[in-house]
Structure formats: C-alpha cells, structure tokens
Amino acid sequence: MIFTEEQFTQIYNDHIQRIYRFCYLKVSSREDAQDITSDVFLKFIHYVQKREREIENTRAFLYQTARNLVIDYYRRREKKPLPLDEDLLEKEEVPQLESPEKAAILFSDINEVSNALKNIHTDYADLIIWRYLDELEIPEISEINGKSEGANRVALSRALKALRGELEVPGKV
Amino acid sequence: MEDRELIQKIKTLEYIKPEANWVLFCHRELMNEMRRAAEAAYEPKLRIQGIRGIADFVNNVLASGFRLVPSKAILTSVVTLGMLGGVLFSFAQNALPGSFFYSLKMTSENAALWAVPGEGNRVLLHTKLAERRVIELNHMAMNAEYAEVNAATVLPVIEDFKNQVLATQANLEKLAREDKHNAVTKARLITQVTERYKTSLLESYATITDSTTRETLREAIAYTEEANLEALTVIASASDENQEFVNQLREEVLKKIVSLETIAKDLEDSNIRDQVALLLREAEKLLSSGTTQDLLQALEMVLNAGKLVVTD
Numbered sequence: 130m131i132f133t134e135e136q137f138t139q140i141y142n143d144h145i146q147r148i149y150r151f152c153y154l155k156v157s158s159r160e161d162a163q164d165i166t167s168d169v170f171l172k173f174i175h176y177v178q179k180r181e182r183e184i185e186n187t188r189a190f191l192y193q194t195a196r197n198l199v200i201d202y203y204r205r206r207e208k209k210p211l212p213l214d215e216d217l218l219e220k221e222e223v224p225q226l227e228s229p230e231k232a233a234i235l236f237s238d239i240n241e242v243s244n245a246l247k248n249i250h251t252d253y254a255d256l257i258i259w260r261y262l263d264e265l266e267i268p269e270i271s272e273i274n275g276k277s278e279g280a281n282r283v284a285l286s287r288a289l290k291a292l293r294g295e296l297e298v299p300g301k302v
Numbered sequence: 303m304e305d306r307e308l309i310q311k312i313k314t315l316e317y318i319k320p321e322a323n324w325v326l327f328c329h330r331e332l333m334n335e336m337r338r339a340a341e342a343a344y345e346p347k348l349r350i351q352g353i354r355g356i357a358d359f360v361n362n363v364l365a366s367g368f369r370l371v372p373s374k375a376i377l378t379s380v381v382t383l384g385m386l387g388g389v390l391f392s393f394a395q396n397a398l399p400g401s402f403f404y405s406l407k408m409t410s411e412n413a414a415l416w417a418v419p420g421e422g423n424r425v426l427l428h429t430k431l432a433e434r435r436v437i438e439l440n441h442m443a444m445n446a447e448y449a450e451v452n453a454a455t456v457l458p459v460i461e462d463f464k465n466q467v468l469a470t471q472a473n474l475e476k477l478a479r480e481d482k483h484n485a486v487t488k489a490r491l492i493t494q495v496t497e498r499y500k501t502s503l504l505e506s507y508a509t510i511t512d513s514t515t516r517e518t519l520r521e522a523i524a525y526t527e528e529a530n531l532e533a534l535t536v537i538a539s540a541s542d543e544n545q546e547f548v549n550q551l552r553e554e555v556l557k558k559i560v561s562l563e564t565i566a567k568d569l570e571d572s573n574i575r576d577q578v579a580l581l582l583r584e585a586e587k588l589l590s591s592g593t594t595q596d597l598l599q600a601l602e603m604v605l606n607a608g609k610l611v612v613t614d
Contacts, residue, residue, distance in 0.1 A: 149320040
C-alpha cells in the first residue's frame with residue numbers, strides 16, 4: 130500500500146484528537162499520552178510502509194494499536210492506572226466558556242468522569258469511551274477488541290452500570 | 303442517575319483535547335519520519351519495481367511480438383504502460399521542486415482540479431494542494447540540500463500556495479451561498495489547517511534569508527489569515543453554531559484591529575490614516591456589543607481598513 134503525505138495528514142487530522150483523548154484517559158500524564166499517541170501514528174506509518182497491505186479499518190487499527198501501547202506502557206513501568214490528579218486536567222485544555230461558573234461545573238464533571246473511568250475495569254472503560262464518547266458502532270468495537278457483538282453489548286450495559294455506581298458511590302466498584 | 307444524564311456526563315470528556323502546538327509538532331515529526339522511511343526503503347524499492355516494469359515491458363514486447371496476436375500485444379502494452387504510469391504517478395506525489403517528477407505532480411494536480419466535481423470537493427482539494435506546498439516549502443527551508451534556498455525554485459511554490467489559499471476561500475464563499483451546512487463543515491477544517499499553514503510558514507520565514515522570498519512569504523501568511531477569517535465568518539454566520547467559534551472570530555478580529563492600529567500610525571497619507579482609524583474605532587465599538595451580526599460587520603470594517611492600508 131502506497132500512501133502520500135496528504136493522505137497521511139488527512140488520517141492524522143481525522144484521528145489525532147480521539148486517539149490522544151483515549152490515551153489520556155488511560156494513562157496518568159499528559160506527556161505519556163502524547164508519547165503513546167505519537168507512537169500509535171508511527172506504528173501506523175511503519176505498518177503501511179512495510180507490510181504493503183491494505184488496512185481495512187484505519188480507525189480500528191489505530192485504537193487497537195493505542196490499546197496495545199497502553200498495555201505495554203503499564204507493563205514496562207509496572208504501573209497501575211492512577212486516578213487523575215487535581216491538576217492533571219489543566220484548565221487550558223477545556224474551552225473558555227461564557228461564565229467561570231459554567232467552566233467550573235464542566236471542569237468538575239470532566240474530573241469526576243475521568244476518575245470514575247479509572248476506577249472501573251479497563252475493558253469497561255474502553256467500551257464506554259468507544260461507544261459513548263467516540264460514537265463507534267458495536268461491530269466496529271468488536272473489530273477492535275476481538276469480542277463478539279453480543280458479548281460487547283452485554284459488557285457495555287455492565288460497563289454503564291459500573292460507571293454509574295462509581296459516580297454515585299465513588300470507590301465502590 | 304438516568305442513562306441520558308450519565309451519557310451526557312461522559313460526553314463532557316469531549317473537551318479533552320491535545321495542545322495545538324503539540325499536534326503540529328507531532329505531525330511534523332511524523333512527516334519527517336515518513337520521509338526518512340520513504341528515502342530508506344520505499345523509493346529504492348519503487349525504483350527497482352519501475353526498472354523491472356520497464357524491463358518486463360521490453361521483454362514482453364520483444365518476446366511476444368511474434369507469438370501474440372496483435373490485439374493481445376496492444377492490450378499487454380497498454381496494461382504495462384498503465385502500470386508504469388502508476389509507478390511514475392506514485393513517485394510524483396512525494397516529489398520536490400527541482401526534481402523531474404515535480405512537473406508530473408503539478409500536471410496531475412491540475413488534472414485533478416479540472417476533474418473534481420462540486421464546490422465542497424474543490425474546497426477540500428485546494429486545501430490539500432495548499433498543504434502540499436507548505437510541506438514542500440518547509441522541507442526546502444529545513445533541508446540541508448536546500449540550505450542555499452534558491453528564490454527561483456521557492457517562489458513558484460509560495461505563489462502556488464497563495465493561489466490555492468485564494469481558491470479555497472473563493473470556493474468556500476460560493477459553497478456558503480449554495481449549501482450552508484456543507485460550508486460550515488469545510489470551514490471547520492479550514493480553521494484547523496490554516497493554523498498549521500501559518501506555523502509552518504513562520505518556520506520557513508525564520509530560515510529563509512532572501513528578501514524577495516521573505517516578502518512573498520509575508521504575503522502568503524496574510525492570505526492564510528484572511529482564509530482563516532473567512533472560514534470563521536462562515537461558521538459564525540450559521541446561527542446554530544457553537545459559541546466557541548464566535549469567540550474565536552472575535553479574538554481574531556481584535557488581533558487584526560490591534561495590528562492594523564500599529565501599522566496605521568506610520569501611514570504617510572493623513573487622509574487614509576484618519577479613515578483607517580475611524581473604521582477601526584467603529585469596529586471596536588461593534589465588537590463590544592456582543593452580537594454575531596455586529597461581529598460580522600466589525601470584521602467587514604476591519605477588512606476594509608486593511609485594504610486601505612495596502613493602498614497607501
């Protein structure tokens with residue numbers, strides 16, 4: 130498979146935000162999220178250039194790679210996912226809203242959900258991110274995690290339940 | 303907590319975005335890596351394939367001339383030539399000014415522009431072509447091979463960039479009249495790419511020393527800013543659009559006012575100087591009122607002030 134710089138740029142523009150966000154929600158630092166995200170795209174480039182094989186679903190490929198790299202990251206560092214620190218989500222990353230009150234509410238919601246996602250099973254967190262945040266369809270999610278569509282539907286419902294429990298009574302799930 | 307409320311909370315995570323500077327930096331690094339990898343493995347391989355293709359073609363013609371019936375021989379030749387063309391076309395897509403393949407690249411781009419249907423697709427294509435020029439320019443400015451940047455090689459690239467940006471803007475304007483929704487989608491893309499163009503052009507500007515080239519680069523940066531403003535205007539004009547873009551446009555207009563105020567002080571013609579000052583004052587007043595309509599009017603005044611400055 131041959132692709133031009135423009136084609137790569139298009140793929141990069143289409144996916145950079147989501148892949149970064151996925152990595153950011155999985156690891157505990159912005160720098161690590163940036164490193165993993167750039168590695169995802171680097172692997173994509175090398176894969177395309179070396180294998181000369183068509184990637185049927187670029188998005189699924191990128192998420193799969195991101196997921197594997199996050200696993201490697203924790204293996205390498207022998208780290209477990211940590212809850213987000215107070216100052217981990219820096220305020221410049223959220224847009225300036227009309228009023229400081231609105232911004233504060235939004236900031237607090239982001240922190241709350243991010244921390245809750247860290248406390249539930251990692252497979253559940255992945256499913257929630259893919260389905261409700263990135264709006265992937267179930268067949269596409271199945272392509273990423275290799276599980277059947279039925280299994281993913283059941284797991285998704287459990288994932289929502291787990292997240293709800295975590296948000297209502299933090300630390301219980 | 304209801305499912306809907308829960309999903310709404312999950313959706314707040316959409317606000318987590320990478321830093322714009324890092325996105326640009328990462329993109330640039332990846333492009334460099336792509337070029338390195340292409341130079342190391344991909345081009346020689348293609349060259350070998352190309353040479354093999356030519357050899358196969360010659361062999362086929364020589365060997366099959368007596369065995370194949372004429373129609374099959376012609377078909378074989380056409381297919382082989384087509385494949386050879388494909389290989390050359392692939393080469394051309396990453397070619398840089400000065401190389402043999404660059405003219406092929408430009409020809410293929412012109413053909414694509416001629417063939418592309420619809421304003422929306424034309425906007426996308428012009429954006430992509432502008433991006434190509436920025437990448438080429440940046441590569442030439444940063445690469446040791448082009449350290450002594452030759453104005454004759456660089457200027458046509460910058461001129462073509464300007465043409466692509468102007469064409470993007472013109473097509474976006476047309477599209478906004480015909481299909482507002484599609485125009486907003488394209489305008490969002492333009493706001494992203496113009497930011498990248500500007501950073502890249504500024505990098506090239508810092509490296510290039512030739513005064514004519516620097517002047518043309520300055521113009522190219524101004525064109526980029528205009529295209530960004532046009533895109534923001536299209537988004538802000540759509541009543542159902544996000545406040546975020548309206549705020550962004552307000553900031554851009556304000557920046558433009560400040561920069562024009564500085565330039566206007568040094569204008570020689572006092573008449574023009576007064577007119578510009580008046581326009582900028584009115585624009586500032588409109589800007590403080592807060593409505594989108596006033597914001598668009600302020601933008602028009604600022605653009606008119608900009609035109610007056612240029613005529614001085």
